[in-house]
């Protein structure tokens with residue numbers, strides 16, 4: 001996972017008119033569509049609270065559910081592997097690939113494999129790995145990173161994609177989305193039919209029956225899990241639910257959060273290899289269950305709620321910050337509000353501090369979230385940890401200067417005479433600062449950032465309290 | 479890299495959850511294992527539906543299918559469904575092979591269409607998975623499916639609320655028939671239409687036949703033809719799966 005520079009990437013994104021248009025369009029269509037869809041649910045938007053309870057109950061029984069899932073998968077003839085970290089997960093996958101002599105792997109979209117860097121590992125092992133979700137395929141051909149959980153190529157125009165396909169697929173240039181889709185359909189079909197291994201993520205697993213589920217609109221995951229002789233699925237350990245009937249609510253809400261749909265195009269329950277006598281389906285099925293920092297989140301009841309997330313990307317489609325800076329600024333697999341909480345928790349709070357500091361705490365994400373996760377609460381908590389430091393999460397105080405300034409400020413405002421003295425000094429001091437239209441246009445030292453893109457109202461000569469006293473006293477005397 | 483087995487992996491989770499070693503709960507302790515009165519009532523309701531209710535459900539299904547570019551039509555019998563399929567086969571072009579071919583499930587309802595007879599006129603062969611043959615023959619069917627332009631299946635249920643077809647995988651009913659051809663046609667009976675997903679999950683969980691069979695190694699829900707909006711958010715049907723989806727409801 002490469003760490004990019006949040007601020008410079010964000011600046012780049014804001015100055016890119018194409019991206020700005022695409023993001024605005026996405027939020028206008030899907031963000032609003034989702035909100036409308038929630039209102040139109042027979043049960044109303046409150047259904048999200050029920051979904052939250054279902055997910056929370058699963059998380060709190062995760063040990064029991066994972067044991068049951070493992071038993072179920074084995075009973076169905078599949079294999080299950082537990083990986084404490086990303087590297088171990090990669091090792092399992094490579095071993096499976098070696099055992100089956102895999103040369104070509106086709107992949108369904110999976111943010112988890114992005115998190116652990118699977119494509120790199122497979123390529124290094126000499127296995128051609130093809131992303132098959134159209135958006136991911138475009139990104140892979142262009143050698144870029146996904147910029148949205150559900151719409152990975154949102155930052156590219158049809159003209160750019162047309163030139164890319166002309167260059168990489170050798171087709172005549174076109175910027176017609178249906179024609180481009182057909183070209184990808186044809187190229188990828190070859191790969192599906194040749195591939196020896198299909199790789200997928202897992203949206204939700206079901207402990208009761210011993211199945212994972214995959215969801216797509218394109219049908220690429222069905223292809224990748226039906227045609228090749230081996231299917232390897234990657235699952236974050238939190239994705240399992242207890243009861244088959246939990247899925248009714250969760251799938252409807254997942255589709256609504258992800259794409260403002262009543263139901264996703266394809267949902268498949270997969271519980272092992274093909275049975276004898278069947279003409280298709282894989283000969284071997286492997287599920288790799290990954291911790292990679294999740295048990296640490298689970299242990300902290302303040303953040304446990306984050307494991308309810310079903311990675312629908314809904315919060316991205318309403319976030320005013322994501323809507324301006326786009327997905328690449330976040331620098332990790334997960335972007336938007338979900339990324340601003342998950343990335344720090346998985347990669348280190350200090351390392352990803354810009355992400356949680358950058359969000360606006362407006363609360364839109366929580367309302368858009370199909371499982372009603374209180375992201376703003378957790379963003380605030382992460383910020384508190386950055387301000388004060390935290391032992392359990394190994395957080396170092398982000399800025400000593402800020403910490404000392406606030407301590408000083410706290411002393412200052414607790415003493416009236418001291419505060420008045422400060423105001424007076426500051427009033428006279430501010431005369432030295434540059435002005436723009438009577439407003440202060442640049443603050444010195446730590447205040448520099450504050451005036452970078454806005455001006456500051458100067459202090460008045462007389463404070464409100466003293467003016468109030470003067471006027472009030474006058475009136476009383478009348 | 480930290481290599482640990484299942485026991486240690488789960489042990490970590492137990493620790494994170496502050497779970498006592500003495501806790502002996504299993505899945506049965508936390509899920510519903512017997513149907514409650516609401517479940518039973520719903521099962522009754524589904525079983526007790528008459529033609530009028532099925533017709534209303536069909537209308538809802540057809541309406542909801544429309545916005546998904548999915549064609550849902552009532553056919554008076556197998557004959558007329560087969561005639562419609564023959565018409566589609568004659569009109570549409572083959573996408574993958576140079577020759578037009580059709581693949582179909584080995585399923586009583588699909589067999590009742592007598593497709594081979596109806597498609598003979600336009601010289602289009604119909605392939606069924608040959609159950610008696612060995613595994614080589616079975617593999618050949620996948621290749622036939624990849625070359626075909628139409629795939630004919632039935633389904634277990636069709637949900638009116640979301641216009642969703644559901645199908646388990648059984649011998650003779652391969653997944654690729656609803657996936658590889660350019661056009662997917664599903665043939666069902668009115669009694670297979672359910673109102674909503676809640677009914678489906680209630681059946682899957684509590685109906686005794688469903689329970690016995692389980693959800694098989696692959697149960698798929700299909701809602702509309704394959705679609706993508708990955709290029710400038712423009713909706714295009716036929717990303718990887720079928721471009722067109724028809725549901726014929728046989729009203730006989």
Ligand code: SF4
Nearest residue numbers: 309310312313315369
């Ligand atoms: S936090 Fe909620 S809205 Fe955001 S991706 Fe997760 S489930 Fe979806």
